[in-house]
Amino acid sequence: MRFDVCNGDADGLCAVVQWRLHEPAPATLFTGLKREIALLKKVPARAGDEVLVCDLSMERNRPALDALLARGARVRYFDHHAVGEPPRHPGLEAHIDLASGTCTSLLVDRYLVAQRGEARFRKWAAVGAWGDNMDEAAERLADEIGLARDARERLRALGVAINYNAYGDDESDVEIAPAALFALMLRHADPLEFAAREPVAARIAARRGRDLELAAQQPFFWEGPTGRILVLPDEAWSRRVSGSLANLLAGEAPGLAHAVFTRRADGTLWASIRAPLDSPHGADALCRRFGGAGRARAAGIERMSAGELERFVSEFGAMRWEPPEAGR
Incomplete structure (x- = not known):
């Protein structure tokens, strides 16, 4: 069996979307709102199962990771959060980069391009980077891809909207549950098509605009x-x-x-x-x-x-x- 585990923000979702577009396969998704970090403990993987983890703190999920590896699961881990010494285990393939100018979507993009020769889904990496407030890195990737200015603006707005949708106390706070949003994203190899064809993208952006108007009325503490x-x-x-x-x-x-x-x-x-x-x-x-x-x-x-x-x-x-x- 396959399991995909990720943060429900733009970086986490876009990272897994890239992977599953490149390697289509049935997989059970575990995700949640922005602050639902300890997700790995929910994964029931055992010997022979594959687990893809994106944009989750290894430090916060270390006991669950150790347990998965002990049960014989194979884990591929992409992340950019602070971590101590990752476990050394033949079942773990870790791609961890703490550089301030990167994010998980960019790490997955780097791997797919360098190791798999896969460059079809790089726009999704840019969406994840813009959503994670990595504007300079997103612009560099956009330069490599050759994106026009209007396309950049649409992808930036999409990344910001997807990221915004991950914040809340529970799923009743947000426009759409991250798992349901992921399923819609995965339908489109090109995020520009997702933005144009899925009404939820516009609904999220509109709600964000209304919320920011309310926030603008608040004085600094x-x-x-x-x-x-x-x-x-x-x-x-x-x-x-x-x-x-x-x-x-x-x-x-x-x-x-x-x-x-x-x-x-x-x-x-x-x-x-x-x-x-x-x-x-x-x-x-x-x-x-x-x-x-x-x-x-x-x-x-x-x-x-x-x-x-x-x-x-x-x-x-x-x-x-x-x-x-x-x-x-």
Whole structure:
């Protein structure tokens, strides 16, 4: 049996779409909303089964990965999140790259082009990169493909919309469940056709626009010389918009870091953190201090008590957004 496991955001979905377009085969998909990270434990793979994992933190899924390998499953793993030493096991093929200018969709693209000679689905890699706020990398890939400017804009908008659809507390918050969205994406070898023929793409983009209008009415909770913090109310729109808003703010002020908090009904907070685009380092380190995780340029905190907000503001304001070696 085959199992595909991925984050339900643009990067995760586009990575698996590339793979399954290149290698069509029946596979059971395990995915979820943006913050559903511990997905590998749900996979019942055993000896002889194949598991493709894309855009999931190996660090967060390590016990489940070890269990799969011990049962004899073969695992191919593509990811760009911080990880300790990956297990050395004959059943694991790991493609991990922590460079700040890459994402999982680009890693899958790199592998398919270099190892399989497959270049038909590179537009989907660009969609994943744009959705993951990797604009420079997406533009470089678009140059390689030879995409016209209008096509680039449509693919960028599509990536942003797919990524936006992954944010929420549960599937009732979003336009379409990520698994259902994946099934629609997989129908189209060309994402431009998907955008033109599937009405859900336009519905997601329209909802995002309405949510951003509501977000624009919210004042900053804190502003300083190195960053800005927003705290959004406990509303479905704010749960949907948090990551997209963080990316938008980062693009508007590339010299500043941003934190977008969303209040939960139980009084706790979640957060999307973006390091300055001009110096994309440190978001993961900051989030780990509060039980979160992620990448150097973009990270998150799944659950933080409201009482910790004052400490977060203090540490956020004191951050030096520099590469690790810069502080040595």
